[in-house]
Amino acid sequence: MNKITRRQALGASVGALSAIGLIGAAAHVANAATPAASIPGGTVNEVYQGRRIQITPATGGGHHGGHHGAGLPTVLIDGRELHVMRNADGTWISVVNHYETFADPASLARAAVRELQGATLAPFAPMSMSMPMGGAA
Amino acid sequence: MTVRKNQAKLTPDEKRAFTNALLELKRTGVYDRFVTAHNTFLMTDSDFGDRVGHRSPSFLPWHRRFLLEFEAELQKVDAKVSLPYWDWTVDRTASSSLWAADFLGGTGRVRDGQVLDGPFAYAAGKWAISGGVDRRPYLRRALGTAVAELPTKAEVNAVLAMPVYDTAPWNSSSDGFRNHLEGWRGANIHNRVHVWVGGQMASAASPNDPVFWMHHAFIDMLWAEWQHRHPKSTYLPGAGTADVVDLKDTMRPWNNVTPADMLDHRKFYTFDTEAAPAGAGGKR
Numbered sequence: 001m002n003k004i005t006r007r008q009a010l011g012a013s014v015g016a017l018s019a020i021g022l023i024g025a026a027a028h029v030a031n032a033a034t035p036a037a038s039i040p041g042g043t044v045n046e047v048y049q050g051r052r053i054q055i056t057p058a059t060g061g062g063h064h065g066g067h068h069g070a071g072l073p074t075v076l077i078d079g080r081e082l083h084v085m086r087n088a089d090g091t092w093i094s095v096v097n098h099y100e101t102f103a104d105p106a107s108l109a110r111a112a113v114r115e116l117q118g119a120t121l122a123p124f125a126p127m128s129m130s131m132p133m134g135g136a137a
Numbered sequence: 138m139t140v141r142k143n144q145a146k147l148t149p150d151e152k153r154a155f156t157n158a159l160l161e162l163k164r165t166g167v168y169d170r171f172v173t174a175h176n177t178f179l180m181t182d183s184d185f186g187d188r189v190g191h192r193s194p195s196f197l198p199w200h201r202r203f204l205l206e207f208e209a210e211l212q213k214v215d216a217k218v219s220l221p222y223w224d225w226t227v228d229r230t231a232s233s234s235l236w237a238a239d240f241l242g243g244t245g246r247v248r249d250g251q252v253l254d255g256p257f258a259y260a261a262g263k264w265a266i267s268g269g270v271d272r273r274p275y276l277r278r279a280l281g282t283a284v285a286e287l288p289t290k291a292e293v294n295a296v297l298a299m300p301v302y303d304t305a306p307w308n309s310s311s312d313g314f315r316n317h318l319e320g321w322r323g324a325n326i327h328n329r330v331h332v333w334v335g336g337q338m339a340s341a342a343s344p345n346d347p348v349f350w351m352h353h354a355f356i357d358m359l360w361a362e363w364q365h366r367h368p369k370s371t372y373l374p375g376a377g378t379a380d381v382v383d384l385k386d387t388m389r390p391w392n393n394v395t396p397a398d399m400l401d402h403r404k405f406y407t408f409d410t411e412a413a414p415a416g417a418g419g420k421r
Contacts, residue, residue, distance in 0.1 A: 095270045
């Protein structure tokens with residue numbers, strides 16, 4: 001335990017996600033006009049209940065073998081990133097539905113759209129990791 | 138010594154004291170620090186890496202410490218307040234007194250999920266959500282919508298009967314008591330209650346709904362009940378486990394408390410269902 005600090009861990013994962021996000025944004029310019037398209041390899045670009053869902057699969061390069069599960073897809077709803085996680089059994093959860101598992105990122109993103117009822121996702125910028133719970137008051 | 142009571146048995150004065158203390162912590166900003174902390178841990182605890190608050194053996198001692206910290210903040214506002222617990226095996230419908238306007242308020246309206254009654258309704262002016270996962274500022278619920286039934290006593294008893302605390306790989310795919318109670322495996326206990334409540338409770342920012350504390354106070358009580366039923370079982374793993382908090386490892390964010398320190402809740406509080414320990418009155 002404690003091989004890396006939580007700050008390092010969070011920094012690393014956020015960095016990785018941003019990198020994937022940039023790739024995703026560029027890749028989707030070409031087919032942005034397509035109303036709904038599910039491309040082999042897990043890329044999704046569709047309008048669901050009036051919201052645009054874009055999913056870019058993990059590139060897979062670099063982090064081989066998924067020991068750290070670094071290969072997370074980027075899921076965007078109307079251009080804002082939905083934080084997602086993969087479970088050990090291969091199912092998925094998102095920050096919006098965090099206690100309910102989904103079979104794949106697309107069903108997870110659609111569930112988030114239903115839950116949002118038109119609301120905008122908040123950014124999940126790295127939060128202060130010092131977290132003065134208690135104490136400071 | 139703090140006594141944690143069944144929410145269904147609180148007097149009107151006790152309910153008022155509890156909700157007033159919550160509103161005061163919200164006003165001072167203390168409350169939202171707890172929301173942010175929980176959200177952060179939920180987003181970073183990973184089956185494939187470092188994990189402390191969730192999907193790991195330390196789910197139970199981490200939340201015990203988290204609730205203790207929160208309860209101490211409530212008691213700074215009103216020393217008579219303690220965290221009530223919600224036994225959802227008994228109080229299992231939206232018409233339970235828990236959801237009445239003099240306590241937590243009820244379910245949300247269909248159109249936008251907004252809770253319209255009780256002290257935490259947005260219109261009451263004292264409970265604006267700022268640390269949510271989206272921009273909606275009002276407390277939302279959809280009681281019994283995403284999943285029809287809360288866990289039953291029989292389902293809970295089947296989990297309490299499991300003699301092994303936790304098993305490798307110490308994550309959401311583990312067998313054993315902890316993961317079945319957490320709900321990633323089996324009948325689904327703790328997770329399902331979050332889903333049943335809906336709204337913010339179903340999200341990573343679940344402590345935005347005050348029922349969070351009562352749900353986790355009951356989960357915590359079930360851990361104590363499991364210990365009572367299995368006196369020879371203990372927290373696992375013991376030592377030397379990568380990415381996971383071993384029995385005597387410290388837990389973040391406090392860094393000065395271990396699962397071993399959290400095993401005996403009677404150092405900190407008792408439940409209304411058990412006798413006060415001999416020599417109670419010290420410690421806190």
